Amino acid sequence: MIKVTLPDGSVKEMAQGVTPMDVAKNISEGLARNVISASYNGTTIETTTTLTTDGTLILFTWNDVAGKKAFWHSTSHVMAQALEELYPGIKLTLGPAIDNGFYYDVDFGDQKITDADFKKIEDRVLEISREKHEFKMRSVSKAEALNVYKNNEYKTELISNLEDGTITFCDHANFFDLCRGGHIPNTGIIKAMKILSVAGAYWRGDEKNKQLTRVYGISFPKQKDLTDYLELLEEAKRRDHRKLGKELDLFHFSQKVGQGLPLWLPKGAALRDRLEQFLKKAQKKAGYEQVVTPHIGMKDLYVTSGHYAKYGADSFQPIHTPAEGEEFLLKPMNCPHHCEIYNARPWSYKDLPKRYAEFGTVYRYEQSGELHGLTRVRGFTQDDAHIFCTPDQLDAEFKNVIDLVLYVFGSLGFENFTAQVSVRDLDNPDKYIGSVENWEKAENAIISAAKDKGLNYVIEAGEAAFYGPKLDFMVKDALGRSWQLGTIQVDYNLPERFELSYKGADDKLHRPVMIHRAPFGSMERFIAILLEHTAGNFPIWLMPEQAIILSLSEKYENYAKKVLDLLENHEIRALIDNRNETIGKKIREAEMKKYPFMLIVGEEEEKNGTISVRQRGQEGKGNISVTIEEFAAIINEEINKTLKQF
Ligand SMILES: [Zn+2]
Ligand SMILES: [Zn+2]
Numbered sequence: 117m118i119k120v121t122l123p124d125g126s127v128k129e130m131a132q133g134v135t136p137m138d139v140a141k142n143i144s145e146g147l148a149r150n151v152i153s154a155s156y157n158g159t160t161i162e163t164t165t166t167l168t169t170d171g172t173l174i175l176f177t178w179n180d181v182a183g184k185k186a187f188w189h190s191t192s193h194v195m196a197q198a199l200e201e202l203y204p205g206i207k208l209t210l211g212p213a214i215d216n217g218f219y220y221d222v223d224f225g226d227q228k229i230t231d232a233d234f235k236k237i238e239d240r241v242l243e244i245s246r247e248k249h250e251f252k253m254r255s256v257s258k259a260e261a262l263n264v265y266k267n268n269e270y271k272t273e274l275i276s277n278l279e280d281g282t283i284t285f286c287d288h289a290n291f292f293d294l295c296r297g298g299h300i301p302n303t304g305i306i307k308a309m310k311i312l313s314v315a316g317a318y319w320r321g322d323e324k325n326k327q328l329t330r331v332y333g334i335s336f337p338k339q340k341d342l343t344d345y346l347e348l349l350e351e352a353k354r355r356d357h358r359k360l361g362k363e364l365d366l367f368h369f370s371q372k373v374g375q376g377l378p379l380w381l382p383k384g385a386a387l388r389d390r391l392e393q394f395l396k397k398a399q400k401k402a403g404y405e406q407v408v409t410p411h412i413g414m415k416d417l418y419v420t421s422g423h424y425a426k427y428g429a430d431s432f433q434p435i436h437t438p439a440e441g442e443e444f445l446l447k448p449m450n451c452p453h454h455c456e457i458y459n460a461r462p463w464s465y466k467d468l469p470k471r472y473a474e475f476g477t478v479y480r481y482e483q484s485g486e487l488h489g490l491t492r493v494r495g496f497t498q499d500d501a502h503i504f505c506t507p508d509q510l511d512a513e514f515k516n517v518i519d520l521v522l523y524v525f526g527s528l529g530f531e532n533f534t535a536q537v538s539v540r541d542l543d544n545p546d547k548y549i550g551s552v553e554n555w556e557k558a559e560n561a562i563i564s565a566a567k568d569k570g571l572n573y574v575i576e577a578g579e580a581a582f583y584g585p586k587l588d589f590m591v592k593d594a595l596g597r598s599w600q601l602g603t604i605q606v607d608y609n610l611p612e613r614f615e616l617s618y619k620g621a622d623d624k625l626h627r628p629v630m631i632h633r634a635p636f637g638s639m640e641r642f643i644a645i646l647l648e649h650t651a652g653n654f655p656i657w658l659m660p661e662q663a664i665i666l667s668l669s670e671k672y673e674n675y676a677k678k679v680l681d682l683l684e685n686h687e688i689r690a691l692i693d694n695r696n697e698t699i700g701k702k703i704r705e706a707e708m709k710k711y712p713f714m715l716i717v718g719e720e721e722e723k724n725g726t727i728s729v730r731q732r733g734q735e736g737k738g739n740i741s742v743t744i745e746e747f748a749a750i751i752n753e754e755i756n757k758t759l760k761q762f
């Protein structure tokens with residue numbers, strides 16, 4: 117008999133040689149029907165693998181990430197089979213599961229695969245799937261494996277790096293593939309499959325190697341899941357921030373300026389400015405002070421901070437002054453500069469905490485292939501701040517920062533978020549700097565603040581940085597995609613390195629604790645996420661222009677200007693479209709530019725001193741005729757729905 121421990125802690129005594137599927141059946145027939153993959157003592161296994169020792173078993177279904185991965189990886193085997201049949205002589209390489217689906221890298225030789233071929237491959241995959249072939253693992257000697265793949269230099273390379281006795285093949289139908297394992301029970305549960313795209317990919321990601329064809333696919337246990345997924349993909353394309361950024365005139369990339377360096381157009385700059393003002397106002401209330409630091413710093417500054425040792429070789433290389441031989445680096449982080457601001461004078465414990473905030477622009481080298489719109493750039497502005505406090509103040513400071521982060525999320529319409537508290541790995545105390553007492557204080561402060569503020573959080577042991585524990589926020593956008601946003605991080609390292617101190621009540625010098633925090637993360641990334649979350653329909657308080665005045669003809673230009681003046685008196689941001697175009701065309705364009713309110717003015721309105729208001733996306737409702745005062749009340753009510761007082 118062996119002891120099989122389940123995730124809920126219960127232990128089952130089972131006969132030696134049972135399989136995960138047997139255990140599932142022992143629990144319930146319903147579970148057995150849904151189990152598609154398993155892990156034993158942390159290793160992925162087949163549902164048919166026999167268990168011979170005591171251990172911890174996890175059974176996965178489609179609803180688990182590991183279940184999906186097994187499902188997708190298994191489909192990659194079926195797709196490989198279909199490809200081999202349809203393109204004889206191709207060389208298969210690797211076919212792993214990824215976050216959304218799977219791919220297979222294939223050397224097609226002289227043959228070509230195009231979009232037009234996708235359908236026939238998908239049809240063949242589903243045909244094979246319906247035949248309900250079991251996936252079976254088989255051990256193979258190194259010599260045999262090398263012989264089988266003697267015409268495939270890629271598999272030969274993979275096998276050469278494996279040890280004899282550890283090599284396995286996976287069989288299904290009349291197809292086999294070199295594979296470590298981790299499959300669903302049989303092909304029959306693959307009910308829907310789609311090839312998403314093909315792209316070039318170098319063998320093992322090295323551009324010196326041959327370029328292969330990467331075939332991306334995805335599969336599901338239900339046709340409806342595939343339909344939903346494809347709809348989501350379409351919607352994500354419509355919401356792509358790079359596309360919206362162009363349509364809304366927010367930002368631009370110029371090859372002349374350099375890749376990964378966004379240029380903010382007037383409307384985008386206004387949007388950024390509004391976000392900055394919003395955060396600055398709340399930060400002022402929360403006791404932050406604004407500081408400004410230069411875009412470069414002496415190389416020595418980053419040697420002191422430790423950033424140079426860690427990232428120096430992979431960043432922008434030092435800038436040399438012409439005569440003095442000084443070396444400067446483009447600022448990759450604001451923290452070292454803020455440490456030196458703290459060091460500008462001595463402090464007493466009565467002065468703390470000090471909270472220095474800066475919209476600090478930093479530069480980090482990213483490979484050109486890694487750059488992506490505003491989410492991966494080479495120059496970006498962090499909504500950065502550093503808090504210097506005593507260990508006893510950590511608790512209150514954490515609560516203060518969480519309040520600010522929640523205020524930011526609430527005002528911008530992110531309602532669905534979770535938090536992760538990263539703490540030490542208690543088995544590896546040597547990994548961390550700072551005293552055990554301080555770590556305990558900091559971890560307890562974070563957890564009690566998270567609890568106190570009602571956050572939905574998980575604690576991850578061993579995920580803390582060597583210099584301190586942290587709290588990260590993950591938001592889910594309107595399409596259900598997860599993004600990491602704000603982070604709050606305790607740091608015992610930089611105060612040491614910069615020899616920061618304050619005089620305590622005991623008249624002795626002590627080290628302050630430092631907190632790094634950025635609710636947005638960076639302006640660039642945040643605006644990208646906000647664009648995709650809202651599809652460009654920002655909360656009204658944030659819109660660069662909240663209303664557009666559409667004149668029925670040029671005759672009403674003066675009245676339109678008068679309306680604009682009155683709106684400005686009410687601090688409503690608006691502009692006039694006085695072009696000699698039909699009102700229908702003006703409305704269509706205003707809708708596309710996402711102005712929340714369209715204010716139509718013509719003869720009637722001029723006579724009565726009113727405007728005819730049309731709200732974006734509410735075509736059916738008809739326009740309402742109101743005075744400017746009434747409109748100001750409407751717009752303020754809309755603003756107050758999202759933007760609360762901090
Ligand atoms: Zn496999
Ligand atoms: Zn920092």
